[in-house]
Amino acid sequence: MTEIKDISESEARQQFILYWGDMGGQWGVNRSVAQIHALLFLSVSPMNAEQISDQLGIARSNVSNSLKELVGWKLIKRVPVSGDRREHFVAEVDVWEMAMRIAAGRKEREIDPAMAALAECLETAKTEQGLNPVVMQRMKEMQDFLAIADHWYGQMLGVPKSKLQMLMKMGNKVFSMLKITGKKSE
The missing domain is CATH 1.10.287 (Helix Hairpins)
Structure with a gap:
């Protein structure tokens, strides 16, 4: 497991990033890609590749490739930061x-x-x-x-997202409405 180097942050945040990286591996996503996504998802301000590399202890080249992949998935985007010429990134947080x-x-x-x-x-x-x-x-x-x-x-x-969320929360109510009992039927 990658050791997160920024000890100023909470243990829960570090655990989330590490667990998200592990889950990513189970879903067929590179661990570094998943950890970078988790870091950006939890970050309250944009981060550049050097900051990401430093916090996660991941090689800068690996960070660059991972950022390209995440941009391709449209899970993160580049954002300008006033007074800094480096590329900064933020994650979709919805x-x-x-x-x-x-x-x-x-x-x-x-x-x-x-x-x-x-x-x-x-x-x-x-x-x-x-x-x-x-x-x-x-x-x-x-x-x-x-x-x-x-x-x-x-x-x-x-x-719409609100209706989809409501539908998913209905769970068992949908099954009972459709009279699905859990028994196999044709």
Whole structure:
């Protein structure tokens, strides 16, 4: 684990940054990228790459590459600071907006290519002689599932954050309204 060098900050802040870095690794995000995101998310003022490097004990080159990745995800942005020519960065602090940006990025980088590859596989499968029909059926089921998930995602983008938050908080009420009992049914 990276040791955070700025001891003037709270232990809870340090723990958050370290845990966010660990969670990032579990989600397929580089630990340094996740820690920098956490640091900027908790920072009350813009930070430059040197400050980030010093506080996290991460090599300056690693910080620069990580900042580029976070800017690409639109989770942080560059902001000017009066009297300082260096680039400074701030994070998106609206957690709902941040979650939507992460979801959009993951869809773009993972779901869209998977859907395109699956469509290509199905086109190839249509012309193959001797393909077991079960194989074709399973690929089609996967394509249908991804299409439904993609459509649902598109619908959720149109829901205002306040309504989406309310919907998510309803939890069990939604299940009871839909008469979902937890038992498997078709």
